[in-house]
Amino acid sequence: MSALPDPIRDGLARGWTVHGAEHAPLPEAITVDVAIVGTGAGGGISAEILARAGLRVLLVEEGPLRSSRDFKQRESEAYPQLYQEAAGRKTADKAINIMQGRSVGGSTTVNWTSSFRTPAPTLAFWRERFGLSDATPEALAPWFEQAERRVSIDDWLTDPNPNNAVLATGGDKLGIPTARIRRNVKGCWNLGSCGMGCPTNAKQSMLVTTVPTALDAGAVLFVQTRAHALRRQGARVEGLDCVAVGFNGSPSGARCRVTAKHVVLAGGAINTPAVLLRSQAPDPHHLLGRRTFLHPTVISAATFAQRIEGWAGAPQTVYSDHFLTTQAIDGPLGYKLESAPMHPVIMATTMAGFGPEQVAQLAQFPHSQVLLALLRDGFHPDSPGGRVRLKGDGSPELDYPLTPAVMEGVRRAFLSMAEIQFAAGATSAQPVHEQAPAYKTWAEARSGIAALDLRPLLTRVVSAHVMGGCAMASTPERGVTRPDGTHWQLENLSVHDGSLFPTSIGANPQLSIYGLVNRLSHALAQRLGAKPVALA
Template sequence: MSKLPDPFREGLARGWQAHNGADGLPDEVTCDVAIVGTGAGAGITAEILTKAGLAVVLLEEGPLRTSSDFNQREAEAYSSLYQESAARRTMDGAISVLQGRCVGGTTVVNWTSSFRTPENTLQHWQDKYGLQEFSESAMAPWFEQVERRLNMHRWEEAPPNRNNEVLRQGAQKIGISADVIPRNVKGCWNLGSCGMGCPTNAKQSMLITTLPAALEAKARLYYQTRAQRLDIKDGKVQAIQCVPIRVNGEKVSDKVMRVKARHYVVAGGAINSPALLLRSNAPDPHGFLGKRTFLHPVSFSAGIFAEKVAAWAGAPQSIYSDHFVHNAPADGPMGYKLEAAPLQPGLASMLMGGHGATLAARMQHYPHTQMMLSLMRDGFHPESVGGTVRLNPDGSPLLDYRLTDYVFDGMRRSLLTMAEIQFAAGAQMVMPYHEQGQYYRSWAEAKAGIAQLEMKPLLMGVGSAHVMGGCWMGGTEKQGVIRPDGVHWHIDNLSVHDGSIFPTSIGANPQLSIYGATNKLATQLAKQLTGKSVQLA
């Protein structure tokens, strides 16, 4: 087979300005706008601001990897494309947190599911946080532009793989809704390796869409370059102090590059963005910064089928059910969204639980295993306050997120739902991801067994790939860290454009919510800085 094109490397060959901090940094860089991060919020912002004619500098602590580097090998992908080599966990170790750490951020490694912010989430923000500009009708044009730009559409180009079809079949049999997931792909090869970077450039991540557009418009990229702290004085950022780092996150040297700009955009992702502001001693008169950080804590259930499922092949996520989100009032039990999880071998070895002989026995079922997941919608109920971003002694971020009885109640109900769906779809056995979990051979047996599980941290298997909050928007300074236009309430030339701006979790995979909100905020910022009206698409 002939070698596939690599548009990013072709751009570098044409002279795009991309610099590896590990190879050396200048003492000072100046620009109109400095953007920390290169993920969903940063990419959209960079394209819009360069369209307005602004000189943009992008700062990324992760490495530059392109489609030529993506080889569908988990060990290499996890170590080079994810925060802390895919080993990031909450402070008590009870929740595994997957976030991207590379040029393009999590957009490079997500599973492409693309949902608009649910109407009931937007209404909650209006009612509780004064975000009147974020109604469903007001946000629709911003979502539409992003959907065109990133080729988001219902994934009906290929039938759902068996892993996803189980969810649809089982949901229909127990009488709940299920539908097709929109995905941001173009010419997808249906390989199933989205979480390791797309080797065919089908995924419309920031790596092949907005970042190339910004670099073509003379933006400058510094990767393996960490934004260490903001110099803040008299209500303004004076500069960003940056340090060169290796792929493993260690500093190369004590060399500091100062980036000076008219305006600064922090878009390092929830956890890293609050941490940067905390390291910088940013004004926080109401003690909000880093608080209300949400995860969509995820529970998992493995169903074993007589026929081969091959959950590693095909679009990772193409079917979902919102039945238990739509029917979950904010003041009631925690709601959850149902989806399927792809199972590459390394990920499977974790989600199937156990170790040694137990894990080896479970892996015998690997080709016949279907994996379902439930995303907990956190942040709506008074007993769902999320977590707090703190700093380790070295200044690195640490998320303190305590699993409460309220969250555990939602997780137990989700395990019951997933088991019922899997048995309805023909599973021979079902096992919840729990230290005390075992294979149940009927729905009745599963219902009794799951009811007896001890719901405690480190016993209940919990993960998350969605991090939101920590720098949330509010209609007044007593309702949030930043204004509804994305500008910090107490720092005039600083904006935040990433998932940390959300006052609650989304209740759906958040990438399109970040894209849509950032599209709005970045367009307003471009108008503020230049007087020009520009559009993403």
């Protein structure tokens, strides 16, 4: 069998302009039309549109440039290479583990391909509470359609793997509706290792779609380079001060002074506020970095007599919004149910217990199944999300209190997931909580979960979805950015990532970012005097 094509190595051979790490050294200075910080969902879409419109574009990425030949389906290699803090980023109190991408392509390189448009109830809330009058399904539909074509988002017609089938089977027996998840893949081999980078280039991430197109159009890429701070003069941004970083993120000495007509921040909803905080950006209403949301996610693990082999097959293909649609959006926290892939390191570091207890759990690994509940934060008055702040060394951290409203939703979610797992035939179900045993029956689980002490750190909470912190709003008193993504106080600075969301969205966010940033980038190209082009 011949080697698979590698669009990254092919592009480098064609002469892409890449600086940093093992590539060309950083220049001391560079002048461009647009400097984009981040190469994930927001940065990638922005780069393609602006570069193809004829603007001189620079992409600044803190992580490395890796390609399919580097993706060996090994957790020990993937997490240090492709994730923030080697997949160990946590909230300030260590109560929530946050998995975010940190390489060219950002989280799109390592996500599980689940693709949802922004739910209509979320958009209605934004219109009502934040004055975003054009945030309607109808207005966004053409931008979503373009993005879906660009990254091959379509129905997944292959049968769900046993791990996902549990959600469908249990839901059907209980009368809980489930549906299939659309995925952004083309020619998928159904390997199941999406979270470690796609070794076949089937996942249509920014790594293999928009970033290569932007580089072919003349964009410049800096890798292993941190955008430390903005240079400002009054209400205008003059550019960026960048510093080269090592593989572990430590500064390595080289610096670059970037001069740009416009700066786009797309580093994600922790790193984007951090750049603004390090730059002492204007924040007259004390909104910067606040109302940062996570979809706090809790886990229920079950054991089945039959083999589940949750590491094999598409990671997420079935979901249920039943517990979202049956809740008032600003009432008790609703939650989306999905399955999660099972890999040894993730399982061993996430499951509760240690020593003989963990050995027993890992012995059941091929028979283990996992459900996730993603809580919709940001709507209930007692769910204000968290706050991004800077540590002493200038690096960001997120303080996210687990409020009583969040924990009440956690208890309901634990109950829902265990009931579904037992309905699907589980021999045991165990909420991922330090004091929860493996319950043998639904009746036992119902009683035990009702009595659990749901405190931070006892209750294992995770997240892969970070949103907010630079919210869009129709007035500066309600948001950091205007509805067009421009900063309210800095006229030539835009935000093009999930930090724009005024709340969480109640769904996996990549497609929401694609669609919204598609629209914002077209408008930005026009404001910069270029003729906007459709996504390739």
